[in-house]
Amino acid sequence: MARTLFKNCRVWDGSGAAAYPADVMVDGERIASVATDRGRLDASGAEVVEANGMTLMPGLVEGHSHITFINAARATDLGDTPPEEHTLIAARNARLLLDHGFTSAYSAASAKLRIDVVIRNAIEAGELPGPRLRACGPEITVTAGLGDDRRAHQFRDSFAIVADGPDEVTKLARTCVREGVDSIKLNISGDDHTSTGALPRTVMSEAEIRAGVSVARDFHRKVNAHCRAAESVKRAVRCGVDVIYHCEHADEEALDMLESVRDRVFVGPAIGLLHAAVHETPEGVLPGGVRHGIELGLAAAARAYPEMKKRGIRVVIGGDYGFARTPQGENARDIAHFVNHLGYTPSEALVCATRYGAELMGLGNQAGQVREGFLADLLLVDGDPVADVNILRNKDRLVAILKGGEPYKLDRSALQRREMRAAE
Numbered sequence: 001m002a003r004t005l006f007k008n009c010r011v012w013d014g015s016g017a018a019a020y021p022a023d024v025m026v027d028g029e030r031i032a033s034v035a036t037d038r039g040r041l042d043a044s045g046a047e048v049v050e051a052n053g054m055t056l057m058p059g060l061v062e063g064h065s066h067i068t069f070i071n072a073a074r075a076t077d078l079g080d081t082p083p084e085e086h087t088l089i090a091a092r093n094a095r096l097l098l099d100h101g102f103t104s105a106y107s108a109a110s111a112k113l114r115i116d117v118v119i120r121n122a123i124e125a126g127e128l129p130g131p132r133l134r135a136c137g138p139e140i141t142v143t144a145g146l147g148d149d150r151r152a153h154q155f156r157d158s159f160a161i162v163a164d165g166p167d168e169v170t171k172l173a174r175t176c177v178r179e180g181v182d183s184i185k186l187n188i189s190g191d192d193h194t195s196t197g198a199l200p201r202t203v204m205s206e207a208e209i210r211a212g213v214s215v216a217r218d219f220h221r222k223v224n225a226h227c228r229a230a231e232s233v234k235r236a237v238r239c240g241v242d243v244i245y246h247c248e249h250a251d252e253e254a255l256d257m258l259e260s261v262r263d264r265v266f267v268g269p270a271i272g273l274l275h276a277a278v279h280e281t282p283e284g285v286l287p288g289g290v291r292h293g294i295e296l297g298l299a300a301a302a303r304a305y306p307e308m309k310k311r312g313i314r315v316v317i318g319g320d321y322g323f324a325r326t327p328q329g330e331n332a333r334d335i336a337h338f339v340n341h342l343g344y345t346p347s348e349a350l351v352c353a354t355r356y357g358a359e360l361m362g363l364g365n366q367a368g369q370v371r372e373g374f375l376a377d378l379l380l381v382d383g384d385p386v387a388d389v390n391i392l393r394n395k396d397r398l399v400a401i402l403k404g405g406e407p408y409k410l411d412r413s414a415l416q417r418r419e420m421r422a423a424e
């Protein structure tokens, strides 16, 4: 494979340290050298990219991905979409993520059983462009839980599959494993966003959660959980869940429990959807009770997450993009939400979007940082994302996108414009 030399970069390396000037050599799929002593690397046989002070940083990691979400207004829109169309939309969404600098994505659930799996396989086989993907199964929910949109007189599919009792959860989790998922998803609490979501109450029993976790352990898969209520967070920790999403209503005891498992567990607030509901949805669109619940959730997140940061709990970005209020492709907005709502500095939020994300992917010792020997999942950014994290929302500012050393994008005209600016 080819060698590429990025000369005269500012390297923001994902460790949380300040950016520094360096040359970076990519050899094959990995980063061969990061040389702060510039001009010293042997460029022979390498394609040279003159960065002129642009920022080289790790590729972004979407930590709560739903490539099967179709920017739907209603959960049942997902059930109404036939599998063939649905798979094509997911393929487009995967490409959209990579276009926007996301070189990895950890799925928080697939709207249909096999779509994440087949998209992951096609990406890995080089048949489709997209990020490295960890595939999840559909949300496993209980009757009357989040994603159960049926009524006594009417069958309606949405994004979840219903399982009641440990035996049904076991069978469904094993079915997900058989079909190739990397993780299963359990909806332990309800949700304010849907009228059927049982609000943020804790609705899945410990016996049901343990059944799902036990299957995942047997087959060496991960377990992700939807947990808004404090009690749901506690049940998730007690039962051994690996990735606990939302958690905004975590109380002191829940925070203590999360802290006690911080070396193993990841948390993701999915704050983008709350922000969009409260700040970008006109009055009257959401039913009053729903809106009020989400406002309380956003306020609770603003209290819980600075506390999680203080306790060293690893939090990942990913804001439930793929709803009408949070269209796919806008995923990098979450970085600014961490700064504006959750008390993170820009550098800390970027660590959540890169290094912690790679750790969630199970690639912590080989991706998510600009380090020698690490996978060359890299972005060359026109500007300083620490000074303005919103630069990363604009894909035109992503001059190069590399995944495993392969240049998915290398914008020569942007490099030339930069060269001309530098010469002036």
Ligand SMILES: [Zn+2]
Pocket: 064, 066, 108, 270, 320
């Ligand atoms: Zn989600």
